[in-house]
Amino acid sequence: MSGKLLVLGGGGHAQVVMETMISLAWQERIVGILDADPDHVPENPFAIPVLGTDAELEHFPPESTQLVNGLGAVGKDHHRERLFLRLQKQGYQFPSLVHPDAVVARGVRVGAGAQIMAGAVVQVGSVVGENAIVNTGAVVDHDGAVGAHAHVGPGAVLCGGVTVDEGALVGAGATVIQGVHVGHHAVVGAGAVVVRNVANGARMAGVPARELPE
Numbered sequence: 001m002s003g004k005l006l007v008l009g010g011g012g013h014a015q016v017v018m019e020t021m022i023s024l025a026w027q028e029r030i031v032g033i034l035d036a037d038p039d040h041v042p043e044n045p046f047a048i049p050v051l052g053t054d055a056e057l058e059h060f061p062p063e064s065t066q067l068v069n070g071l072g073a074v075g076k077d078h079h080r081e082r083l084f085l086r087l088q089k090q091g092y093q094f095p096s097l098v099h100p101d102a103v104v105a106r107g108v109r110v111g112a113g114a115q116i117m118a119g120a121v122v123q124v125g126s127v128v129g130e131n132a133i134v135n136t137g138a139v140v141d142h143d144g145a146v147g148a149h150a151h152v153g154p155g156a157v158l159c160g161g162v163t164v165d166e167g168a169l170v171g172a173g174a175t176v177i178q179g180v181h182v183g184h185h186a187v188v189g190a191g192a193v194v195v196r197n198v199a200n201g202a203r204m205a206g207v208p209a210r211e212l213p214e
């Protein structure tokens with residue numbers, strides 16, 4: 001892989017993304033951070049400069065520059081997902097990011113821009129979709145499917161054969177038992193234990209997890 005790399009967003013998730021990029025020895029290629037609010041980006045320990053807003057992309061065409069999505073929060077407006085899709089449509093490529101201290105079984109398919117962070121384990125037969133996050137220390141056991149733009153939070157566990165559809169969030173430390181299906185853009189709260197299928201867009205919390213009212 002070659003070419004310049006820009007990080008989108010400079011907040012909490014971007015710090016983890018940048019550490020992963022440094023761990024992959026990509027530092028020579030990282031030219032900077034673009035952020036919607038460039039004056040309030042916290043300093044990063046890697047001395048990666050903030051170049052301005054996404055308007056700066058006009059100086060970094062897709063032919064020479066690849067992007068890394070540093071927005072983490074899934075949020076109601078699906079901003080991380082929309083930003084990825086808009087810039088992908090403009091021709092930008094998003095390399096997948098697999099931390100050298102993640103364990104990814106042979107044959108696992110990892111989509112464009114997917115991010116698998118330090119200490120995560122993705123077991124045999126699984127698929128991680130484009131722009132999805134398997135965050136720090138999360139587990140996707142055998143035959144799992146993490147849909148495009150979905151986020152498996154830090155320390156969450158998907159048991160064997162779990163499917164998490166597009167744009168869904170499984171919060172930190174949650175457990176989803178084997179074979180369960182989590183619908184698209186559903187949200188599973190931190191620490192929940194999901195024992196039944198989750199409807200599209202539902203919000204679940206508790207042990208065992210129950211659907212929260214709108």
Ligand code: JB2
Pocket residue numbers: 007008009010011012013014034035036037040041053054070071072073079083
């Ligand atoms: O359209 C945008 C845009 N919208 C917001 N383009 C660019 N280039 N940047 C954008 N941003 C910027 O993303 C915001 O101005 C802000 O600096 C950054 C988001 O940072 P924040 O720390 O608020 O959220 P985060 O998504 O990086 O991290 C959250 O989610 C992670 C998964 C935190 O809760 C973390 O603790 C969590 N691990």
